[in-house]
Amino acid sequence: LEYSSRTLELLIEALCRLPGIGAKSAQRIALHLIQEGKGEAEQLAQAILDLHNKVSSCSICFNLTEEDPCAICRDPKRDESRICVLEEPKDLLAIERTGIFRGKYHVLGGVLSPLDGIGESHLHIQELMKRMHPGISEIIIATNPTVEGELTAAYLARLLKPLSVKVTRIARGIPYGGSLEFNDMVTLSKAMEGRLEVES
Amino acid sequence: LEYSSRTLELLIEALCRLPGIGAKSAQRIALHLIQEGKGEAEQLAQAILDLHNKVSSCSICFNLTEEDPCAICRDPKRDESRICVLEEPKDLLAIERTGIFRGKYHVLGGVLSPLDGIGESHLHIQELMKRMHPGISEIIIATNPTVEGELTAAYLARLLKPLSVKVTRIARGIPYGGSLEFNDMVTLSKAMEGRLEVES
Numbered sequence: 071l072e073y074s075s076r077t078l079e080l081l082i083e084a085l086c087r088l089p090g091i092g093a094k095s096a097q098r099i100a101l102h103l104i105q106e107g108k109g110e111a112e113q114l115a116q117a118i119l120d121l122h123n124k125v126s127s128c129s130i131c132f133n134l135t136e137e138d139p140c141a142i143c144r145d146p147k148r149d150e151s152r153i154c155v156l157e158e159p160k161d162l163l164a165i166e167r168t169g170i171f172r173g174k175y176h177v178l179g180g181v182l183s184p185l186d187g188i189g190e191s192h193l194h195i196q197e198l199m200k201r202m203h204p205g206i207s208e209i210i211i212a213t214n215p216t217v218e219g220e221l222t223a224a225y226l227a228r229l230l231k232p233l234s235v236k237v238t239r240i241a242r243g244i245p246y247g248g249s250l251e252f253n254d255m256v257t258l259s260k261a262m263e264g265r266l267e268v269e270s
Numbered sequence: 271l272e273y274s275s276r277t278l279e280l281l282i283e284a285l286c287r288l289p290g291i292g293a294k295s296a297q298r299i300a301l302h303l304i305q306e307g308k309g310e311a312e313q314l315a316q317a318i319l320d321l322h323n324k325v326s327s328c329s330i331c332f333n334l335t336e337e338d339p340c341a342i343c344r345d346p347k348r349d350e351s352r353i354c355v356l357e358e359p360k361d362l363l364a365i366e367r368t369g370i371f372r373g374k375y376h377v378l379g380g381v382l383s384p385l386d387g388i389g390e391s392h393l394h395i396q397e398l399m400k401r402m403h404p405g406i407s408e409i410i411i412a413t414n415p416t417v418e419g420e421l422t423a424a425y426l427a428r429l430l431k432p433l434s435v436k437v438t439r440i441a442r443g444i445p446y447g448g449s450l451e452f453n454d455m456v457t458l459s460k461a462m463e464g465r466l467e468v469e470s
Contacts, residue, residue, distance in 0.1 A: 074363065075336045077324040081317035087310065088299045099288045100321070101360050104334060108322040110287065115315040117281035121300070122308040124277040134304060136275045160301050163274065 078104075130201070132177040132194050134159045142175060149173040151207040155198065155226060157181055157214060165212065173210075176201065181218040182225055190225075199229065208236045215242045215260070278304075330401070332377040332394050334359045342375060349373040351407040355398065355426065357381055357414060365412065373410075376401065381418040382425055390425075399429065408436045415442045415460070 078100055085096035103111045127133070128140035135141065142148060152173030156162050162175050178193040190196075211226055213219035227237045243261035244253055253261075278300055285296035303311045327333070328340035335341065342348060352373030356362050362375050378393040390396075411426055413419035427437045443461035444453055453461075 074366075075325050075334055077317070077320045077336060078334065081314075081321060084310075084314040084317045088314075089302050090295050090298060095290050097360065097363070098290060101334075101358070102289050103318060103321055104325060104359075110284075111318050111322055114281075114284040114288075115318040117277070117284045118303060118311050118315040118318070120277045121281060121303055122311055125275050125304060134275055134278065134301075136277055158301075159304075160297065163297070166274075 127177075130197075131175045132179055132197070133162055133175060147172075151205055152210065153198075153201065153206060153208075154210040154212050156212050157219065157222075161212065161214070171210075173208075178213070178222070181213055181216070181222040183218045183221075193222075195226070195229070198226075202230070202233055202235065206235055208238060210238050210240065212240045327377075331375045332379055332397070333362055333375055347372075351405055352410065353398075353401065353406060353408075354410040354412050356412050357419065357422075361412065361414070371410075373408075378413070378422070381413055381416075381422040383418045383421075393422075395426070395429070398426075402430070402433055402435065406435055408438060410438050410440065412440045 081100045081103075082093070082096045085091050085099055086093060091099070103114070124136050125134050126136075126138065128135045128138055128143055130139045130143045133140045133142060137144075149172050152171075153176050154165065154171055154173060155176045155178060156165070157178055157180060159177055162177060165171055165175075176194065176198045178195065178198075180188060180193055182188060182190065182193065209226070209230055211223040213222045223239055227239075230237050241264055242257070243264055244250060244257065250258065281300045281303075282293070282296045285291050285299055286293060291299070303314070324336050325334050326336075326338065328335045328338055328343055330339045330343045333340045333342060337344075349372050352371075353376050354365065354371055354373060355376045355378060356365070357378055357380060359377055362377060365371055365375075376394065376398045378395065378398075380388060380393055382388060382390065382393065409426070409430055411423040413422045423439055427439075430437050441464055442457070443464055444450060444457065450458065
């Protein structure tokens, strides 16, 4: 826009690069930050700057943390014999939110993707192998049920097999509250394959 | 969340206070800012900090600007005889984007709202009156067609009447591309009232 402020434009451009923020939301947020007073804007800017200064990866599980090792790796109450393997920190947050899993985690930092040139060395797979010891009873592979996620799961399962540890995969099927007709063929096939006997 | 980073939580909280950002988007943005590297995060933080340091209100029209008076008030090519009166800077941006208006602006900084205790003294109404001089031929009142916007428009029209200046109000009616049946009764009534003779 011919007459608008360069500072405002730069902020709107920076906001547009964030996921899920379009041009209109970016403008609304920028104008909100002007109108709300300096305090709120400075607080937000500081929180963004703190991110890279204070938050880093746990050297054991690669979860995001301010202290190394992270709180989960340090917690003696968590079951050390089970490790849940995930793609990204956001997946860890999603599982933690359910409260159902009380073991440890391992964040791969992505998935194998031969087409994008992402191989084993780009992920924290060797670090997972180093964590393996006789006390570990189960590795739960919780990568996403995508082509790459399944490929990564299969690769890890093959790698872990010689260690004679139980390797499991999170269930794939119809989402809770979903309906059969709105699920794609692959989901339906996997749901059929993964059927369990109903206990009476 | 029990194990999450305090720094991350603070950022997610700050992002949630922005308009249109919910808990899920805030988390996605925060994780994006960690993964994208320090450069992008610092750029965004700096753009937010610059906002209050560099951008302020034009002392003539109260548009947002980095120089006072703003580029529109300084521009000799803009028609000085017409002033378009608006609620907020975002309304000015919306009209500028159409390119249809080449006069000057006056941003009120809100609308009269007796229930919220917002009276004449809270808006830049006196400053508008001081801008009035015999060279001004038209005041276009472009407050929003809400209860408060209409109240403010009526108030301004009454205030400007003794100055024998032409006071106009932007047209209210069916939005372009809209259909009659999906518009509320007030919009339809105003569209009927505001009907114009079709030129042949």
